[in-house]
Amino acid sequence: MKILTVTTLFPYANNPKHGVFIETRLRHLKQHFPDVEIKVIAPIPWFPFRQPMFGAYASYANAPLHENRFGMDVYHPRYVVVPKIGMTLTPHTLANTIYKKAAELIQQGFDFDIIDGHYFYPDGVAISQAAEKLGKPFTVTARGTDINLIPEFTKPKKDIQAVLKRSDHNMAVCEALRKEMITLGAEPNSVTTLRNGVDLELFSYVDELKQTALRAELNLPQDKPIIISVGHLIERKGHHFVIESLRQLPRVLLLIAGNGPDENQLKQLVIKNQLQDRVIFLGSLSQSELANYYGAANALVLASSREGWANVLLESMACGTPVVATNIWGTPEVVQNIQAGVLVDRDSNSIAQGVQHLLENPPQRNHTRLYAEQFDWFTTSQGQYEIFHSVMNSYQKIA
Secondary structure (H helix, E strand, C coil), X not given: CEEEEECCCCCECCECCCCHHHHHHHHHHHHHCCCCEEEEECCEECCCCCCHHHCHHHHXXXXXXXXXXXXXXXXXXXXXXXXXXXXXXXXXXXXXXHHHHHHHHHHCCCCCCEEEEECHHHHHHHXXXXXHHHCCCEEEXXXXXXXXXXXXXXXXXXXXXXXXXXXXXXXXXXXXXXHHHHHCCCCHHHEEXXXXXXXXXXXXXXXXXXXXXXXXXXXXXXXXXXXXXXXXXXHHXXXXXXXXXXXXXXXXXXXXXXXXXXXHHHHHHHHHCCCCCCEEEXXXXXXXXXXXXXXXXXXXXXXXXXXXCCHHHHHHXXXXXXXXXECCCCHHHXXXXXXXXXXXXXXXXXXXXXXXXXXXXXXXXXXXXXXXXXXXXXXXXXXXXXXXXXXXXXXXXXX
């Protein structure tokens, strides 16, 4: 089976965490089904200047055109994004880039059987256009905001609805997204929930003894409860609610992992609440670094307003650390009992109460780890493999 994965959410050499959840899913598919051959087209916005002063835009310019990641050829052709009108124009510039690169791969001998697309807008819309010109079947996996946020805009909503009907199959990372896709017009039998798993080796179990050693290694106090909030520093991730919750948690130390446009605003909020000695900004961390901080913490707090399937929840649990998470979208599917953690409303009072409850009634860390072990990758990989085979067989009969 030859699969062409297409998505703008994929790691590249100088941005290894970007869309790492898609790369992880492909790695496990290859591991469990070695007959699968995968190549990836992961387009990157075109930008002319490489100087660091241009920040994230410079990382686009410095990205390689081709690299091999975990035995997969990954191509990063450029596409044009025009400020202000980009939301409506991007699907078309992206489609052109995808088509040209895919056609080139076919000419070079990689005549793939199916396109495995991720994220419905703009990616899914562009993939739909390219697949039609290439005469190839395609699937699209919903990841979160492509279904629970972007359809609030009229034109993108219509485009997403068209893709839901044109695609050969749709996938969602949680049941809440699958139901919303059906509400948007997808046929119920054309949508399958394939939740993400967790890397149980990378996010390894940390018992109380190892936790003490980790805190010493990371220069963290042994005598204070520690919570960690992980994610891009934007409003949607709710770090500000976690900071404000500390006013009701006088002994708790908060670690914030991530970077983003709201960093200065969040630091000012810390100063405003006189919490400088109880909040540490860790910046952007690698997954292995993050695993250590999960293990050192008493709880992870996720205060998002929208999530599909929040990988950080299972990553924390795999380390033995329970979670406090806002009761939204796919999160109740991840946090199903007290061994996993608690669900709360999205406000600082509720978060403080949830943290206090976990600190006073912590589940045994090995029980939290056992809960996470239910979410291995094999079930997801098997579901993907069967869907791809079914689509390919149906397409061949029609052809």
